[in-house]
Every structure is written in C-alpha cells, then in structure tokens.
Amino acid sequence: MNDGTRTQKLEQVLAKAADGERLSKPEIIFLLGLSTERDLAALFRTARELRARHFSNKLFLYGFVYFSTWCRNDCAFCYYRKSNDLPHRYRKTDEEIVEAAVSLAESGVHLIDLTLGEDPFYRHRGNGIQSLAELVGKVKSQTGLPVMISPGVLSKRGLAQLAEAGADWYACYQETHNRQLFKSLRLNQSYDRRYLSKKQAVEQHLLIEEGILAGVGESLADIADSLNSMQELGAHQVRVMSFVPQAGSSMSAWPTPDRLKELKIIAVMRLLFPNRLIPASLDVDGVEGAQARINAGANVITSLIPPQLGLAGVAQSSKGIEEGHRTVRGILPILEGMNLTAATAEEYKAWVEKERASVSLMHSTGELGGAR
Secondary structure, eight states, X not given: OOHHHHHHHHHHHHHHHHTTOOOOHHHHHHHHTOOSHHHHHHHHHHHHHHHHHHXXXXXXXXXXXXXXXXXXXXXXXXXXXXXXXXSOOOBXXXXXXXXXXHHHHHHTOSEEEEEEOOOGGGTTSTTHHHHHHHHHHHHHHHHOSOEEEXXXXXXXXXXXXXXXXXXXXXXXXXXXXXXXXXXXXXXXXXXXXXHHHHHHHHHTTOEEEEEEEESSSOOHHHHHHHHHHHHHHTXXXXXXXXXXXXXXXXXXXXXOOOHHHHHHHHHHHHHHOTTSBOEEESTTTGGGGHHHHHHTTOOEEEEEOOTTSOOOOSSSTTTTTTTTOSSHHHHHHHHHHTXXXXXXXXXXXXXXXXXXXXXXXXXXXXXXXXXO
C-alpha cells in the first residue's frame, strides 16, 4: 500500500470510528499496524477527541490496595505464581486494608481497587468468600467510594455475595482471547470458566473490567479478536498492560515489548469503546509513562498507592511507591500540564450509578452482553 492510499484509508477508518460506526477486524488490524509518525499522530488525536467528546477534560483516579500475594495459580508471566520462591508473601489484615483504603480516599481517589491473587485463604475456609465480602462491605462503608475487586475466578454464588456486600466492579483479565496462547500463559486454567465468570458477574449487576497483556506472543489478529470479545462481553472498563519479565517466572527471559504497542492498543480501544473507561496504569512504568498513555486516549489513572504502607505492585513491585510518586498529589501536576483535570468523586459515582442502572435494565429485559 503506497503512502497516498494508506493515508486515504486511515482517514476513512478514523472518520468511521468518529461517527460511532463499528470497525471491522481488518480495519482494527490496519490501525494496530500503523507505524509512521504522521499516521500515529492522527490515530492518537482521534482517540483524544473521542475521549473529550464523552468525558470532557476529566480523568478518574483509582486507589490500589494489593492485599494478598498468595495465589493458587501458576501463571507463566506472574511473579506471584505459586511455584516461585522469590517473592515476599503477605496477607494484610482487614484493619490494615481498611486503613490503606481510608488513606487513599482522603487523598482524593475515586475508587478503591482491592486486588489479590487467587488466595486459598479466601477459598478453602468454610467462610472464605464471605470473609472477602465482609471486607468489601467494610471498605465501602468506611470510604464511601465505589469498590472494585479482583479475586480471580469465582462461582456465581461467590459473585452474588460480593455484589450483595456492595462491590461495584469485578475485574478479571483474560490476558488473551487466543485459546492456545491462554493455555500457555494461564497454566492448567479453564479459558471458558474464566470468561463465564465475567458473564455471571454482569448477571449480578456488577460492572466488568476486562484486560489483555501486550507482548506475550500475540498477533495483531489476536489483539483484534480480544477487542471484539470485549465488545461482545459488554465490558465497562478495558485495559492493556505491557508484559514485564518477572524473576522466577517461566517467562523471565522474555523481553518486554516496545511501549508503542500498548499505546496503539489504548488508542484503538478508545475508538472502539468511546464512552468506556480505559486505564493508564502506573504499575508498569510509573508516573513517567502516564502522559503517553493519556495522550493515547486513556481516561483513568490506576494503581495510585499510599506510600509507606508496604503494599507491593503487580508488574513493578516497588516502582515509585515509597517515594510517594504514585499518589494523587504526584499525578495532579501532570494532568494540569496536559490541560486536563481530575474529576470529582461525585462525578465518578454518577458514572458508575448510570452504568449499573443500565446493566440492571439490560438484565431485566434480557439484553445482557453485547457492545453498547
């Protein structure tokens, strides 16, 4: 394809996305394969314009509480896989978790993201999931903020318990929607069971966050399939994170990808999900990488962590935490320099309530799932 033809095609595809039309798989692959500075500038500009159309100049801020590093799974990419003897394992008490959540709420975050591995402690005891549900209730009542929980695959009853306790979001990442690649990443886990857990969460009127890993051997077609699967699921928040090699994992020698790949995926996500939430995670590249992700179309800053509380991250377990860089105070000057601002907690709650009302309506009319 010569430059003139490519430019014409790009203009047509971007105009189609700007008009709210669903892009075809070949069009998605075309966007993901862009490489010239001019083409990429046009892609990122359109993504920002669509974000502004739906969210003005406001971004949302998520507080992150990683409260258990124990996990029953042996994922190839994860530092905290059960067979790795290197990580410091911890399980915070309810009191410590609530303390961290309250500190985050007081700092100005809009949501508390409660994250853990598939910790047997919350699964094999007689009241394990109930203990998790009670924790959600404590955090919700003490902070007054929406709560996201990332406990891994749960039963329908377990999801109902979390919803009844006040959880607003269920985060469960497929990592890839290529079944063979999934099998090599999430060892001895069921692709279908993991995907079903998200569909069952929607039936409990929970909002869904779905996510993929970039740079783990996927093709552009695989990425396009993942984005289409996210649309079919009706995900409310979609994310991509660049793979970072972890000591002690079976992928420790696997290289981390050029971040441009993640930025292009974020931008294409914005074109496909113009009114959804798309995170710019601080857990991979810290505040240093936030600006590029925001410029690509992200509208949520995630993994904000209170310093000096001993809460490790996921991909980068110490990236900017103790220095206090990953705080609301640390991120606000970056937003100001980009002519953006943090939304208010009330604005975020209003967005969540509107979306949950939509989920409830779809449930009552039998229209669950599907892009909106």
